[in-house]
Amino acid sequence: MMRSVFFRHLGAAALAFLPVFAGPAAAEPVPAIAMYGAPALPAGFTHLPYANPDAPKGGRIRFGESGSFDSLNPWILKGRPAQGIATFVTESLMDRSIDEPFTLYGLLAESVETDAARSWVAFTLRPEARFSDGRPVTVEDVIWSYQTLGTEGHPRYQNAWRKVKSIEQTGPRSLRITFTEPDRELALLMGMRPVLEKAQWEGKDFAQATQVAPVGSGPYVIDRVETGRFITLRRNPDWWGKDLPLNRGRFNLDEMRWDYFGDGGVVFEAFKGGETDTFRETNAAKWARDYDFPAVRDGRVVLSEIPHRRPSGISGLVMNTRLPVFADWRVREAMIDVFNFEFINATLNGGREPRITSYFANSDLAMRPGPAEGKVAALLAPFAASLPPGTLEGYALPVSDGRELNRKNSRKAMKLLEEAGWSVGADGVLKDAAGAPFSFEIVLQQGAAETQSIVDIYVEALRRIGIFPKVTTVDDAQYQARTNTYDFGMAWYTRALSLSPGNEQMLYWGARGVGEPGSRNWMGMNAPAAEAMVRAMLEARTPEDFTAAVRALDRVLTAGRYVIPGWYAPISRIAHDCNLHFPERLPLYGDWPGFQPEVWWYEAEQ
Incomplete structure (x- = not known):
């Protein structure tokens, strides 16, 4: 059977997309903070609106992953970390509600305080917060964690840490962080860093991959691990935070296990065979075609479609x-x-999914068709001379007639290549003026069958215009190493974006990532306009200014022509064991980190 779940209050959900802005307020300790305006939930809320406070505890969920892992440290650049640790073993000072664009509620911290300009932020820890070994979570642990992550951790932590002027203890359970520059998001980012136990890491090299299980304060502890094959987390019955309103109805499953298989195809077969309990399908054609196996027909497996309104x-x-x-x-x-998107989409996906038309498509933050106007045009105007054609005038992706040969667009491509100094020689190979062939390497991850199929069709199209790329498939560890060091010509690239883009955008598109390994800037773009738009987002004080800055950034990215976009799914498709359930009331972000398995529960069907 097909179980399809939709928002009951779609109108209210749609309003939640837009940031709510409020005037400056006096600094005082509060239990929650929003990027703009006030949090949606009142101070005395009993549970998150998309959690079921009456969900039973117990049961387990088994996930399947392709590839392998070689580290239990998910906070550094080295190694491939095991799943689950960063999300369920450790906690941060505050936790995000995925029913709001960007709001944080107190977790390890009972309160947060900041000034109108957000030039600093202060936190007060809950006295009852404990690590799983019984030790209290202290200000010293927080400060050590922030300093260590900011200097030795993954680049995603270092970007924001560069804007920290000082971090200091101000009381037995309180600390204050002061910033070096205007950036309204930093106060929230500092509430989202993982807090680790300082004592566990003394005498150890934090920047190295490790098989030592980290001690955290979260709802789960690491139970069993076989490196590269599986990891099991067990719910901690003595978890200090189980009775917080923020956690009521969440983290209901007693056990979570991730098994690793050779590739995506094997993962699906393992699910069909009952070795795992849930499978997230990303291909609409497969969803329609391949889910008629016995467990679905007899009701042991349920097919759920979960809508979302995120970019x-x-x-x-x-x-x-x-x-x-x-x-x-x-x-x-x-x-x-x-x-040839139309042909590829029809061949592999049944033509069921819409194309990604820009980085923030499917949201109010997306660039608008046609020429830039108003505040968007004003933001981009100082960079007009350096922007590629279409940024200001308007840019749209080419559309084919859906036939395999794609002659019209191929002719257009050849004209552009000739203008850029390339031409096809007598041997049928595209070459530059010096006779060097147009060559590059496409690096793919082993087991990514759908991506391989896309590339196979694309390579055939390239050959018809004299381009013969090398296609290399590598295992999971090599793929991560090569993309971390930008050792590829093309690679399959995926970046999820939220309704509250901020500092992470510098890690994605900032010039520092051109040479610094481990950034998300795989394309190597060095666009001052992009960085200026990110700064404008971070300093925005009105909803109009914020939206204009994101739409302007969307233009710079899309018209920069860095990525050949595929499709996106406006719904998530999850096949799962019939005994696994989730609340009828869905969050704004839909199936987003914070949904499965956080608010799911196990209850045997009668």
């Missing part, structure tokens, strides 16, 4: 502009022209 993000083949072959926007446009 599409970007998913597709990214071009590495660090390589001279992709430095020219005309070449990148030609690569997009040759990519």
Whole structure:
């Protein structure tokens, strides 16, 4: 059977997309903080609106993952960490509600305080907060964690840490962080860092991958691990935070297990065979075609569709502009022209999914069609001379007639390539003026069958215009190593984006990532306009200014032609054991981190 769940109060949910802005208020300790305006939930709320406070405790959920893992430290660049640790073993000072664009409620911290300019933020810890070994969570643990993550942790922590002027203890359970520059998001980001137990890491090299199970304060502890094969987390019955209103109805399952398999196809077969309990399907055609196996027919497996109203993000083949072959926007446009989306979508996906038209598509933050106007145009105007064509005038992806040969767009691509100095020689190979062939390597992850199918069709289209790329498939560890060091010409690139973009955008698109390993800037873009739009977002004081800055950034990214976009799903498709349930009331972000398995529960069907 098909179980399809939709928002009951769609109108109210739609209003929640827009940030709520309020005037400055005097600094005072409060239990929650929003990026703009006031949190949606009152001070005395009893549970998150998308959690079931009456959900029974018990049962388990088994996930399947492709690839492997070699580390239990998910906070550094080295190694491939096991699933679950960062989310369920450790906690942060505050926790996010995925029913709001960006609001944090106190978790380890009982209160947060900041000034109108958000030039500093202060937290007061809950006296009852404890690590799983019984030790209290102290200000010393918080300060050590922030300093260590900011200097030795993954680059995603270091970006914001560079804007911290000082961090200091101000009382037995309180600390204060002062910032070096205007950035309204920093007060929230400082509430989302994992807090680790300082004593456990004394004498150890934090920056190295490790098989030592970290001690955290979260709802789960690491139970069993077999490196590269599986990890099991067990719910801590003595968890200090189980009775907080924020946690009521969450973390209901006694056991969570992640088993690792060779590739995505094997993961699906393991689910069909009952070795795992849930499978998230990303292909609409497979969802319609491949889910008629016995467990579905007899009701042991349920098919759930979960809508969302978040941005599409970007998913597709990214071009590495660090390589001279992709430095020219005309070449990148030609690569997009040759990519026959309509044919590929129909062949692999039944034509069921919409194309990603921009990085923030499917939301109010998306760039608008046609020329830039008003505040968007004003923000981009100082950079007009350096922006690729279409940024200000309006840019749209090419559309084919859906036939395999895609002649019209292929001719357009050839014209652009010729303008950029490339031409097809007598041997049928595209070459530059010096006779060097147009060559690059597409690096793919082993087991990514759908991506491989997309690339197979694309490579055939490229060959018809004289381009013969090398396609290399590597295992999970090699793929991570190569993408961390930008050792590829093209690679499959996916970045989820939220309704509250902020500092993380610098990690995604900032110039520092051109040379610094481990950033999300796989394309190697160095666009001052993009960084300026991010700063404008962070300093915005009105909803109009915030939205204009994001829409302007969306134009810079999309018209930059860095990624050949694929499709996105406006719903999530999850097949799962019939004994696993989730609340009828869905959050704004839908199936987003914070939904499965956080608010799911196990209850045997009668």
